[in-house]
Amino acid sequence: MTEENNDPYYAVIFTSIISEETEGYAEMADKMVEIAREVDGFMGIDSAREEQGITISYWKNMEAISKWKNDSQHLMAQKLGKEKWYKHYSVRIAKVLKEYEFNKM
């Protein structure tokens, strides 16, 4: 089955390489997802990590993304991330134009 959805929404694509210093990282990452879930306009999140971590969160509008980005606990996490956890990260904000999915029946 292939389903299509063409309503526009937004994706925040976060790719990262973490440093050797990982103390507190997993807890903070979980906490940031909790915070995201509380923001009106949050739609969902996909996440996987091998060498590189990829987290994609989905949002109804840019206002919701802005609210999440500027949450006080998230700002603190961003600061700690730069100081301690991340060697590298990229943030891409993208508008989803088209989507389709396949589910094995």
Place this chain on the structure above:
Amino acid sequence: MTEENNDPYYAVIFTSIISEETEGYAEMADKMVEIAREVDGFMGIDSAREEQGITISYWKNMEAISKWKNDSQHLMAQKLGKEKWYKHYSVRIAKVLKEYEFNKM
């Protein structure tokens, strides 16, 4: 260091859950990346898998994405993917509106 880029380009976000039947999957996945690299307009790829696999490819324009999607070897891979490898997948085509990155100096 935080660098910003605001030139628009496109991302194809592919998330998947694979089935128990994985014979030939890794080889085909590698081959599909090779094919993508040969398409004019291909910009790069990010990939990670835990339970869920996430692959994001980046493209200069929609024509390049269309060319890749309709490559004959890629069409064959899509067919095999539905028949054998995937329990579920989603494809999202998104326009990247804004990007910034952090690199530890």
